[in-house]
Amino acid sequence: MTLVSDRLPPYARAMGMRIEGLLDGSPLLVMDFSDRAMGRPGFLHGGAIAGMLEIAAIMALHAELGEEDARVRIKPVNISVEYLRGGVTVETFARGQVIRAGRRIANVRAEAWQADREKPLASCWMNFLLKPKT
Amino acid sequence: MNSTPDSSGGRPSIPPDMAFDPSRFGKFMMKHGHTGFIGMQYRGHGDNWVELGLPWREDLVGDPETGVLASGPIISLLDNATSMSVWALRGGFRPQVTLDLRVDYVRAATPGKMIVAWAECYQLKQSMAFVRGIAHDGDIADPVAHAAGIFIQVEADGWARPSKPDAPEGAGA
Numbered sequence: 001m002t003l004v005s006d007r008l009p010p011y012a013r014a015m016g017m018r019i020e021g022l023l024d025g026s027p028l029l030v031m032d033f034s035d036r037a038m039g040r041p042g043f044l045h046g047g048a049i050a051g052m053l054e055i056a057a058i059m060a061l062h063a064e065l066g067e068e069d070a071r072v073r074i075k076p077v078n079i080s081v082e083y084l085r086g087g088v089t090v091e092t093f094a095r096g097q098v099i100r101a102g103r104r105i106a107n108v109r110a111e112a113w114q115a116d117r118e119k120p121l122a123s124c125w126m127n128f129l130l131k132p133k134t
Numbered sequence: 135m136n137s138t139p140d141s142s143g144g145r146p147s148i149p150p151d152m153a154f155d156p157s158r159f160g161k162f163m164m165k166h167g168h169t170g171f172i173g174m175q176y177r178g179h180g181d182n183w184v185e186l187g188l189p190w191r192e193d194l195v196g197d198p199e200t201g202v203l204a205s206g207p208i209i210s211l212l213d214n215a216t217s218m219s220v221w222a223l224r225g226g227f228r229p230q231v232t233l234d235l236r237v238d239y240v241r242a243a244t245p246g247k248m249i250v251a252w253a254e255c256y257q258l259k260q261s262m263a264f265v266r267g268i269a270h271d272g273d274i275a276d277p278v279a280h281a282a283g284i285f286i287q288v289e290a291d292g293w294a295r296p297s298k299p300d301a302p303e304g305a306g307a
Contacts, residue, residue, distance in 0.1 A: 011207065038168055050209040
């Protein structure tokens with residue numbers, strides 16, 4: 001079985017995201033601050049935060065699917081992000097949680113935070129279509 | 135708040151109520167930070183809309199097996215296009231942060247093709263701006279994604295250049 005960290009796509013690697021083990025059963029995604037993620041001066045770009053939430057959700061789903069993961073393609077259907085606080089120029093964490101993974105649809109939530117997990121920067125829900133690989 | 139120029143990433147801050155020229159803003163912003171890194175480009179604007187582009191790039195791919203772009207850069211593109219559409223309608227720059235943003239990915243983007251995002255501010259209120267946008271890869275009648283979001287209009291104080299990792303609440307992009 002491939003490691004979940006091997007599933008990080010080029011976009012996630014380019015943004016400097018990495019997986020640091022599991023947190024409460026889901027992969028913990030970490031991103032050091034860099035200018036690549038900066039939006040308005042001194043703050044993370046909202047798109048970079050959303051991109052991190054998406055990767056965290058996808059990694060949580062890969063982990064949840066286990067052996068089935070090799071047989072299906074995960075297609076994002078939609079995402080709704082709510083922004084709660086500005087992200088500053090420090091390390092950011094994100095974790096996804098699979099609410100339900102059925103045969104065709106998976107519903108996943110994710111949260112991103114910085115110094116204090118109790119003070120999330122943003123959260124999202126995402127729906128995915130699971131399609132057998134042909 | 136004790137702001138220091140050092141925390142601005144070396145960029146000048148934008149004074150509130152500065153006249154907004156999307157093409158000038160686009161040229162400047164697209165050289166810096168996240169927008170610069172992913173290669174966002176200004177394409178055009180009107181009274182209440184802005185169009186931006188994002189050329190396909192291998193290091194922005196989300197699925198190496200297919201070469202399809204990750205959805206993250208597409209969200210970033212829609213975030214910027216919708217945000218700039220508010221300033222286009224206002225005719226001036228005013229600090230704002232993203233309250234929420236929803237994106238429906240109606241089909242996979244074609245590998246190798248530039249993504250174009252067209253976005254408009256369809257309702258501008260005292261404290262909220264309501265926006266929507268479409269991302270496509272050449273034909274707006276055959277979109278890749280639809281977006282809807284809300285930006286909160288905020289005070290300039292604390293909007294940029296923080297000195298402490300304790301940012302104002304409700305502050306996204």
